[in-house]
Amino acid sequence: MGKNLAASPSFIPTQNHLLAALPAADYQRLLPDLELVPLPLGMAVYESGGRLDYVYFPTDCIVSLLYVMKDGASAEIAVVGHEGLVGIALFMGGESTPSRAVVQSAGYAYRLSSKILKREFEQSHPLQHLLLRYTQALITQMAQTAVCNRHHSVEQQLARWLLLSLDRLFSNELNMTQELIANMLGVRREGVTEAAGKLQTAGLIHYSRGHIKVLDRPKLEERVCECYAVVKRESDRLLPGRIAA
Amino acid sequence: MGKNLAASPSFIPTQNHLLAALPAADYQRLLPDLELVPLPLGMAVYESGGRLDYVYFPTDCIVSLLYVMKDGASAEIAVVGHEGLVGIALFMGGESTPSRAVVQSAGYAYRLSSKILKREFEQSHPLQHLLLRYTQALITQMAQTAVCNRHHSVEQQLARWLLLSLDRLFSNELNMTQELIANMLGVRREGVTEAAGKLQTAGLIHYSRGHIKVLDRPKLEERVCECYAVVKRESDRLLPGRIAA
DNA sequence: AATGTTCTGTTCGCTAGGAGACATAAAGGC
DNA sequence: GCCTTTATGTCTCCTAGCGAACAGAACATT
Numbered sequence: 001m002g003k004n005l006a007a008s009p010s011f012i013p014t015q016n017h018l019l020a021a022l023p024a025a026d027y028q029r030l031l032p033d034l035e036l037v038p039l040p041l042g043m044a045v046y047e048s049g050g051r052l053d054y055v056y057f058p059t060d061c062i063v064s065l066l067y068v069m070k071d072g073a074s075a076e077i078a079v080v081g082h083e084g085l086v087g088i089a090l091f092m093g094g095e096s097t098p099s100r101a102v103v104q105s106a107g108y109a110y111r112l113s114s115k116i117l118k119r120e121f122e123q124s125h126p127l128q129h130l131l132l133r134y135t136q137a138l139i140t141q142m143a144q145t146a147v148c149n150r151h152h153s154v155e156q157q158l159a160r161w162l163l164l165s166l167d168r169l170f171s172n173e174l175n176m177t178q179e180l181i182a183n184m185l186g187v188r189r190e191g192v193t194e195a196a197g198k199l200q201t202a203g204l205i206h207y208s209r210g211h212i213k214v215l216d217r218p219k220l221e222e223r224v225c226e227c228y229a230v231v232k233r234e235s236d237r238l239l240p241g242r243i244a245a
Numbered sequence: 246m247g248k249n250l251a252a253s254p255s256f257i258p259t260q261n262h263l264l265a266a267l268p269a270a271d272y273q274r275l276l277p278d279l280e281l282v283p284l285p286l287g288m289a290v291y292e293s294g295g296r297l298d299y300v301y302f303p304t305d306c307i308v309s310l311l312y313v314m315k316d317g318a319s320a321e322i323a324v325v326g327h328e329g330l331v332g333i334a335l336f337m338g339g340e341s342t343p344s345r346a347v348v349q350s351a352g353y354a355y356r357l358s359s360k361i362l363k364r365e366f367e368q369s370h371p372l373q374h375l376l377l378r379y380t381q382a383l384i385t386q387m388a389q390t391a392v393c394n395r396h397h398s399v400e401q402q403l404a405r406w407l408l409l410s411l412d413r414l415f416s417n418e419l420n421m422t423q424e425l426i427a428n429m430l431g432v433r434r435e436g437v438t439e440a441a442g443k444l445q446t447a448g449l450i451h452y453s454r455g456h457i458k459v460l461d462r463p464k465l466e467e468r469v470c471e472c473y474a475v476v477k478r479e480s481d482r483l484l485p486g487r488i489a490a
Numbered sequence: 491a492a493t494g495t496t497c498t499g500t501t502c503g504c505t506a507g508g509a510g511a512c513a514t515a516a517a518g519g520c
Numbered sequence: 521g522c523c524t525t526t527a528t529g530t531c532t533c534c535t536a537g538c539g540a541a542c543a544g545a546a547c548a549t550t
Binding site: 153154187188190191194208209 | 536537538539545546547
């Protein structure tokens with residue numbers, strides 16, 4: 001058993017949808033090697049170009065994949081929660097990627113050593129199919145991010161980001177300063193302030209010092225660009241669990 | 246043998262780097278099912294959400310993966326040439342994707358039925374590894390496109406696009422109107438005119454009615470944003486052949 | 491309560507690029 | 521050659537978002 005399980009009896013691996021979707025035999029074989037670890041806010045799960053010793057299956061946390069440029073400017077490429085895993089480069093064969101993975105909302109994840117993951121990926125067809133389908137959903141999210149970056153306003157992108165993030169948590173609130181959201185979206189903090197102000201004035205959200213509460217999700221979904229729906233639809237189609245976007 | 250081979254004796258499957266990198270046994274097994282087909286300019290290799298009956302291994306053509314939004318605005322997500330294949334959704338398990346694939350530079354490709362590809366993907370580890378590594382390179386390109394869309398000027402993006410395209414052809418020239426480039430980059434045609442004008446004034450390229458010639462590639466590489474180098478480095482690292490970017 | 495720190499809100503000037511309207515200019519059909 | 525089509529170059533106006541500076545407000549620390 002993973003060593004932290006006793007300390008956190010309320011966590012079980014099946015909170016991660018990929019693990020939950022495994023056939024019983026595969027799941028049981030993986031179980032002894034899954035280790036529950038806390039992912040604190042801001043932690044770099046992996047660095048650009050760095051070695052991946054583990055993959056992480058988030059339960060209640062969110063991890064952002066983002067790319068930081070030479071001049072310090074950054075942009076989020078995709079976001080991963082309980083519907084997926086962090087570290088696809090391991091089974092894709094590249095071992096590393098040029099992007100970083102940063103914890104955006106603290107919580108717990110089950111980690112698995114890269115060695116065991118690779119072994120299981122080769123041996124278990126259900127696991128392999130699951131991970132590849134997840135990767136395709138991630139690809140869709142990245143592609144849509146590229147399109148959204150090109151064509152949509154900060155306000156629309158903020159709405160998309162909020163909805164994608166909330167789909168990965170179990171509430172309608174999240175803790176995140178405007179500064180950090182700006183880093184994720186690759187825009188200025190002031191731009192986020194302005195966009196959030198509009199949404200707040202419209203009564204869709206409530207913002208207060210790093211704490212956002214979505215008050216009217218249906219209206220927020222009306223205002224978001226089509227990118228959110230595209231990503232969600234593909235995720236629902238490709239992934240087990242039908243919860244994640 | 247593929248039916249068009251006789252008509253085009255100068256084409257051989259190994260012009261595609263993925264096919265060329267296969268072990269002899271795997272290559273021979275695939276060979277009878279590879280069919281050389283022309284891909285004319287503008288052809289939609291597949292449509293958004295459509296069924297994929299074949300995958301395509303380009304030899305001397307370029308295929309753009311692009312996403313078209315409801316309002317008609319579009320953006321290129323990635324570009325595929327002789328280093329890769331079109332249709333990764335087949336072996337990733339999703340069967341379809343929300344993006345389109347459009348021929349950007351006419352030429353020939355070897356196509357393989359989806360049924361045979363899936364069979365071989367399951368049975369041949371070398372093929373599987375090759376395709377997954379290629380997919381990771383494609384992911385890098387998509388991620389970098391997202392970042393580039395966010396932070397860089399039209400001129401820089403045009404330079405990136407030119408270099409990525411030329412890396413996939415066998416010359417320093419390509420046929421493409423500014424209008425089409427604008428569609429790919431998701432910007433206005435006037436913006437491309439202006440950016441191309443600057444590059445032309447600087448003596449880096451020559452532009453004339455749909456025909457672009459790169460006159461000074463080293464200087465163009467100096468002027469491009471870092472995104473080009475990131476994509477190229479990852480492609481060189483991940484892919485066989487060391488030619489493609 | 492005093493103080494420093496961290497967030498958020500707001501301002502002003504500036505620029506890249508979008509929208510649209512045209513003006514050339516080269517190629518092609520006949 | 522003439523005329524149409526297609527490609528490119530160039531204007532004008534306008535807006536979103538950047539850069540920078542700063543003010544206030546909430547929170548933390550002592």
